[in-house]
Amino acid sequence: MENEDAIAIENVWPELDCGKFSAKAIMGDIFRVKADIFTHGTDMISADLKYRIRGDRDWESVPMNQGENDSWTGTFELTVTGSWEYTIEAWVDSFATQSRNIEAWIRGGESIESDLKVIISMMKSISLKCNRKDSAFIGKKITMINKSDPADVPEILNDPRLKTIVREHQDRKGLTVFSPILNVNVERRKAGFSSWYEIFPRSQGSKLGLSGTFMDCEKMLPYISSMGFDVLYLTPIHPVGISERRGKNGARNAQPGDPGSPWAIGNSTGGHDAINPDLGTMEDFLHLIESAGKYGLEIAMDIAFQCSPDHPYVTSHPQWFYHRPDGTIRYAENPPKKYYDIYPLNFDTEEREELWNELKRVILFWAQKGVRIFRVDNPHTKPLDFWRWIIENVKKEYDDVIFLAEAFTRPKVMYELSKLGFSMSYTYFTWRNFDFEIREYFSELSSPPVKSHFRPMLFTNTPDILPPILQNGGRPAFMMRSVLAATLSPLWGIYSGFEICENEAVPGTEEYMNSEKYEIKFRNFDAPNNIRALITKLNSIRRSEKALQSAGNVEFHQSDNSNIIFYSRQSSDGGDTVMIVVNLNPYEIHSATVRVPIQSLGVGSSEPYKVRDLLTGDLYVWQGEYNYVRLIPGERPAHILKLER
């Protein structure tokens, strides 16, 4: 007759795949754990949420509170970054049960003589276990009980100090501990809240056709910083391959002077740990990191684990690549497409251990130089277990490293990369245009299990993605999409040129015409159609509104016109609610009656209230749930509203 659990602890949340993966959180978060906890019969239960920083020996405990339908909740504060462990412990609380019974007998007009004897004997045995002061306190309580009218006993037993002493020293009958121990991975604030600006360093020059340098990048810092961004993401800065180099618009044969795709990494001057000499020196790069920091910008680096045919690995470690039957190295293929300028690495090579360790060395090399944010190119084409291993091991040395997954792939693979350790992930946002698409997708991202691990990074555009809505909708579409990106997630970004509404595509594709991937650009950011003011405003609102800094909190509300989407966000600590209304149609003025979540605003059903548009400063007087909005593309494409108290 083995001793099984006396108490059921089930449906624990967060809990990913039976504890195989960690939940995610941000330092300073109040972490909330829920569970169903119950046992047979009518005895009362008490439960503790236990937690510790991984590696610590001792657990901290905090009492959990019982809610409806046997559901319990406990919280604790995540005070440092790193991996935390938590579990739940529950027991039959004989003292609480006996107290409740005494109350019930009294209400039923029954004698409690025998039950008093039982509870006094419990108190006596506890008083033997605690310190002198507490023991004296219990003794006083026993005297009170003996002297008092039975009707007054419940109040005596209901003393908070008495309960605390009892909780600490009582025999935890039927003690049951949830297994397995669960984990939450706590990262620094930027992993959960940041605004990104992406550039090709070589396009930051001042002379047409000449490669810009890190020093040129420094000149751009005031401009980028003035819009309120706090991460500056650089496309790869390494030497670019020469063999099979691609020309303008990705043509197979480059012309002399074509700079090649920076993702075709490596040539005779070096590989993943080297710097393209056209951009400058390592010293220049370190200087850029430092200068950026002064402007509140942190550098994010691109990690693309693939090689040009000229990469040093090709000769030093040919075994790290795939080979054809004739012994030649295989370029990248996704039948029927061929990428002649790229050799993929064979992560399952017989020299797997050497290869993996070398790639870890590359990341640690840059981390040591001061780069702590890595945007990982196409992680879904490399083994899942590789990422789990390398992220875990890099974080062991630098626990402030942030990884962004650029995995435009099937949803389950995308989520898996997040579960196994990526801090944040690109999403399908660029292709979600209609009301129902946005509602469905962001509801999924705001629901369990996704919300407990997946942090959506919303780029409005990337060097690979100029979505049809921007190609066709022009400036009003750029405005509308930037409002959505900046308010649907605490993580958003733009790829340089977005703010001047660059939107010429290779016809029938999502590729930019004359893509910066294959040539050096020279931009006039003061172009009259720029939407810099709007972007600056959006970043400023994001900085001031806590609700926009939390993930997984997007809630959609009714709108009677599907051109107008309406959603709100509230931070988990119950702070101010921010409401966002966007006209999704860049071509037409639309109006709608929207249903305001007045409960979450704390407004009565017929009470008038004022809402302030944070974009314009305008004040509207609304009343009740249903209110009217009218939004004009290119002028006032959206409201970002907050109750005026």
Added chain:
Amino acid sequence: MENEDAIAIENVWPELDCGKFSAKAIMGDIFRVKADIFTHGTDMISADLKYRIRGDRDWESVPMNQGENDSWTGTFELTVTGSWEYTIEAWVDSFATQSRNIEAWIRGGESIESDLKVIISMMKSISLKCNRKDSAFIGKKITMINKSDPADVPEILNDPRLKTIVREHQDRKGLTVFSPILNVNVERRKAGFSSWYEIFPRSQGSKLGLSGTFMDCEKMLPYISSMGFDVLYLTPIHPVGISERRGKNGARNAQPGDPGSPWAIGNSTGGHDAINPDLGTMEDFLHLIESAGKYGLEIAMDIAFQCSPDHPYVTSHPQWFYHRPDGTIRYAENPPKKYYDIYPLNFDTEEREELWNELKRVILFWAQKGVRIFRVDNPHTKPLDFWRWIIENVKKEYDDVIFLAEAFTRPKVMYELSKLGFSMSYTYFTWRNFDFEIREYFSELSSPPVKSHFRPMLFTNTPDILPPILQNGGRPAFMMRSVLAATLSPLWGIYSGFEICENEAVPGTEEYMNSEKYEIKFRNFDAPNNIRALITKLNSIRRSEKALQSAGNVEFHQSDNSNIIFYSRQSSDGGDTVMIVVNLNPYEIHSATVRVPIQSLGVGSSEPYKVRDLLTGDLYVWQGEYNYVRLIPGERPAHILKLER
């Protein structure tokens, strides 16, 4: 660098609490297992569903099929009762990947020379591993490939026999096995599909005021069997306590001649393994079991692990009970209620092992006598781990034993009892009267995770529950509720007297007036208001319609009148759909337009079709989704419809 899983196998279903509990199924079921299976990149995956009877050494395997969004499905047949194990194995299928690539290259107009070399070398290495015949077959295929036009290669590779040989012998690259091993508990058919009739044996006599006997019960068999029931559930047949015996309507003091509640078990003539001498002898009981069998009725026995103050355990094992500070034994209490005639057992007594083993002995004692169905009284007041232990151990000796949990308690405890082993469970059905209540509750029972373990037993009434709808609605309500119970679950039952619409209650309660719990009844089953014909018809329809024999398949459909509920059921093998429309209002005629699930019927959207009412034989011609129904309480309270092919 530890070797982690190369392939993700997640979201496996059925899977209860990370494999802590078994799913349930019925012998002969085709068991369907689903999972998300995927890896990085674009390589193709193959997956096997593996299964075995617990205790077997070897696994059987069946290929899983890939569906949408990385979801895979496999099935196998459950050919015997007992516990089965299953898991999933997946690997990167290099042969399938290479075949697909060859096809893609051909479509793209590329040369496949180098890829052919690779696949031929794969085929050669497989041919070395298989038997001579298969090896020769592969050799022939290689010759064909070498000789043929490249365009014909895909067809050569697409040969089913070739694929089977490859699947068996290929290196299973990246082989990943799901863990933990999962379980499904397979029971005999009656655990999933049965119709119960409940009697107090002592009320089956022919002389007013005299206890009926097992021999009298035998006289009732033709009557009960004629209505189509297949389980005869007897309230406790053990000696009844004398001290504190309850009188009529539960009065504290019995009068001479009062027979007492049969749930106050035990007196000087014996306890849980004895028979109340008023009912007859053990031989009489065995004879009843045998006779019942001849009428297609299996006996279900009541297991109520509690004692009257006169139970032999009280003197032989006083330690098995709870004691007051003064040493006396505590009767059952649920403050402020007291049950003087019942001593609860203390399952956590220091003699826990002796007590638990004795209770197991009691069940095995009756199982050995031929009883294989036990209706367990109030299991939620006994420890959860006790039930897990006793059910597991009883099934080790008699794997055909069925346990029904009578746990009217909080939903999570109810579900937990089911998860830990009860074959079937009483439900909240008796208190679900309105359209929305029925929809909500039975949708929950038909959804994961509940549907994979919880088998709802719908009693229309019990000796403890005469619900208000029957008290007030009279005969039309009895008709309506019997249709619901018989068609909302494959398990239903009535407590004797239901068929003659007995509905007098103690005012303001759900207790029967002059409850049979405390006195011997004498009934005229030929009373003119009886609904025997309807009940007989319902059981006959249940026997002929496979859809009504499966659980978890209730699907609700639109009705524009909330007095009329509309649902359908289809067996998991895709057989005939049965549609049920019920007027929930026993007082008024109601009509409604209902939305027919024509897709599941295989009917086109504007096609006329005929539906047959299995209750009356009437034929209706319907067209399209929306059709009209009109239901008359007491006459035609419901339709049970089937498409006439």
